[in-house]
Amino acid sequence: MPSLIHHPLDPSSRLIRLMCAEYGVPLDMEEIKPWLRDAQLLEINPAATLPILIGEGDQPIVGILAAIHTVEDLYTPSVVAGLIPPDPGPRAEMWRLIEWVIVKLNDEVTRYVLEEKIVKRDQKGATPDPAVLRVAKANLNEHMLYFNWLFATRAWLGGDALTLADFALAAHLSTLDYLGDIDWGKAGETRDWYSRIKSRPAFRTLLNDRVVSMPPQKGYADLDF
Amino acid sequence: MPSLIHHPLDPSSRLIRLMCAEYGVPLDMEEIKPWLRDAQLLEINPAATLPILIGEGDQPIVGILAAIHTVEDLYTPSVVAGLIPPDPGPRAEMWRLIEWVIVKLNDEVTRYVLEEKIVKRDQKGATPDPAVLRVAKANLNEHMLYFNWLFATRAWLGGDALTLADFALAAHLSTLDYLGDIDWGKAGETRDWYSRIKSRPAFRTLLNDRVVSMPPQKGYADLDF
Numbered sequence: 021m022p023s024l025i026h027h028p029l030d031p032s033s034r035l036i037r038l039m040c041a042e043y044g045v046p047l048d049m050e051e052i053k054p055w056l057r058d059a060q061l062l063e064i065n066p067a068a069t070l071p072i073l074i075g076e077g078d079q080p081i082v083g084i085l086a087a088i089h090t091v092e093d094l095y096t097p098s099v100v101a102g103l104i105p106p107d108p109g110p111r112a113e114m115w116r117l118i119e120w121v122i123v124k125l126n127d128e129v130t131r132y133v134l135e136e137k138i139v140k141r142d143q144k145g146a147t148p149d150p151a152v153l154r155v156a157k158a159n160l161n162e163h164m165l166y167f168n169w170l171f172a173t174r175a176w177l178g179g180d181a182l183t184l185a186d187f188a189l190a191a192h193l194s195t196l197d198y199l200g201d202i203d204w205g206k207a208g209e210t211r212d213w214y215s216r217i218k219s220r221p222a223f224r225t226l227l228n229d230r231v232v233s234m235p236p237q238k239g240y241a242d243l244d245f
Numbered sequence: 246m247p248s249l250i251h252h253p254l255d256p257s258s259r260l261i262r263l264m265c266a267e268y269g270v271p272l273d274m275e276e277i278k279p280w281l282r283d284a285q286l287l288e289i290n291p292a293a294t295l296p297i298l299i300g301e302g303d304q305p306i307v308g309i310l311a312a313i314h315t316v317e318d319l320y321t322p323s324v325v326a327g328l329i330p331p332d333p334g335p336r337a338e339m340w341r342l343i344e345w346v347i348v349k350l351n352d353e354v355t356r357y358v359l360e361e362k363i364v365k366r367d368q369k370g371a372t373p374d375p376a377v378l379r380v381a382k383a384n385l386n387e388h389m390l391y392f393n394w395l396f397a398t399r400a401w402l403g404g405d406a407l408t409l410a411d412f413a414l415a416a417h418l419s420t421l422d423y424l425g426d427i428d429w430g431k432a433g434e435t436r437d438w439y440s441r442i443k444s445r446p447a448f449r450t451l452l453n454d455r456v457v458s459m460p461p462q463k464g465y466a467d468l469d470f
Binding site for chain 1: 341
C-alpha cells in the first residue's frame with residue numbers, strides 16, 4: 021500500500037487523498053508539519069512542500085503535480101470513469117481550473133489563512149495578523165464570485181462532468197471551511213456544488229480530520245451544513 | 246497555425262515557446278502586457294495570466310498547465326523523442342522540478358523581478374524597490390546552489406535526459422538573464438548546463454527577443470557568455 025506524507029489541512033495533500041479515495045486506492049497516512057522543516061523531510065524534499073507519496077521500493081513522489089500524474093498513471097482503475105477527461109477541450113479546461121486553484125487561490129487566500137491560523141501556533145508568541153486575514157477574506161470573496169458565476173451554468177467546475185478540478189477546489193474550500201473561513205450564507209451556487217461533492221464517499225476521509233486543540237467549525241462534517 | 250498570446254519576458258510563455266520550437270510547431274505570436282488587464286484578455290482569462298494558446302476554431306487554451314498538456318497531446322511529433330519521459334520515475338522527477346520552477350522559483354524570485362523592473366515601468370512615478378530586489382537576489386542565490394548541486398551529478402535537470410523541466414528552468418533563467426539578474430561568474434554547474442541548452446536551435450527564438458527601451462544585458466544572446 022502506498023503511503024502519503026501529509027498534513028490534514030494541507031490542501032494539496034487533501035487533493036491527492038480525494039483522488040485516491042475516488043479511485044479506491046488505500047493509503048497509509050503519515051502526518052507531519054512541513055513548516056517545522058524537519059531534517060528528514062528536507063532530505064526527501066528540499067522545498068518542504070507536501071504531499072509526498074511513497075510507493076513500494078520506489079523513489080518518493082514529491083509535490084502535487086508529480087503525485088497527480090503518478091496516481092493517474094499507476095493507480096487509475098480502468099473500469100471506472102477517470103477524473104481526467106479524455107477529450108482535449110475539457111481536459112484543457114480542467115488544467116486551467118486546477119492551476120487557478122493550486123496557484124492563484126492558494127497564493128491569494130489559502131496560504132495566508134494557513135500561515136496565520138496554523139503555522140503561527142508553532143511559533144512562540146506569534147498570533148494571527150488580523151490585517152492579513154482581512155486581505156485573504158476579501159480575496160476569497162472575489163474568488164467565490166467567480167466560482168458562483170461558473171457554477172451558474174455548469175454542474176461541475178470544469179463543465180458537465182466531475183473532474184480533478186472539482187477535487188482541487190474542494191480540497192482548498194474544505195481546509196478553509198474547517199477553519200471557519202467560509203460564509204456559506206453568501207456562497208450561492210458554490211454551496212450547492214460543495215454540498216454535492218461533500219456527499220461523495222471519497223469525501224468521508226476528510227470529514228473525520230481533526231487537528232489537535234483546533235476543532236473544526238460546527239458545520240464542517242455535516243452533509244446538511 | 247496556432248497562435249500564442251504572450252509577453253516576451255513572461256517565463257510561462259517562454260516555456261511554451263521553447264516546447265513548440267523543440268517540437269517544430271510554428272506559432273503566430275501576439276504580444277500583450279497582461280498586467281494592464283485589458284478587457285479582451287480578462288474575457289478570455291479572468292486570471293490575467295499567460296500564456297494563452299489559440300488553436301484553429303477551438304476554445305482558448307489558458308495557462309501553463311493546460312498549454313503544456315495541449316501541446317504534448319496534439320502537437321508532439323511521434324518521430325522525435327518527446328520532452329516528457331515515458332517511465333513513471335523520471336516523469337515524476339520532471340514534474341517535481343517543473344513545480345519547483347513554476348511555483349517556488351517564480352514565487353520567490355522571478356515574479357518580484359518582473360514586477361519591479363517591468364510592470365512598474367507602466368505605473369506612473371513608480372520605481373523599482375531595491376529592498377524587494379535584494380530579497381529576490383538572495384532567494385535566487387539559494388536556488389542556484391540547489392541547481393548547482395543537482396547539475397553536479399546530472400547532465401540535465403531531471404536526470405540523464407533533457408525533459409520539459411530543463412525548458413521550465415531555462416525559461417525563468419533566460420528572463421532573469423535578460424534583465425541582468427544572474428551572476429554567471431558564480432553559477433558553476435548551472436552555467437555549463439545553461440550554455441548547453443542555450444545552444445539548442447529551439448532557443449534561438451528567445452535570444453532575438455527585445456523589449457522596447459529595455460535592451461538585454463550584454464551577454465544575453467551570446468552562446469559564449
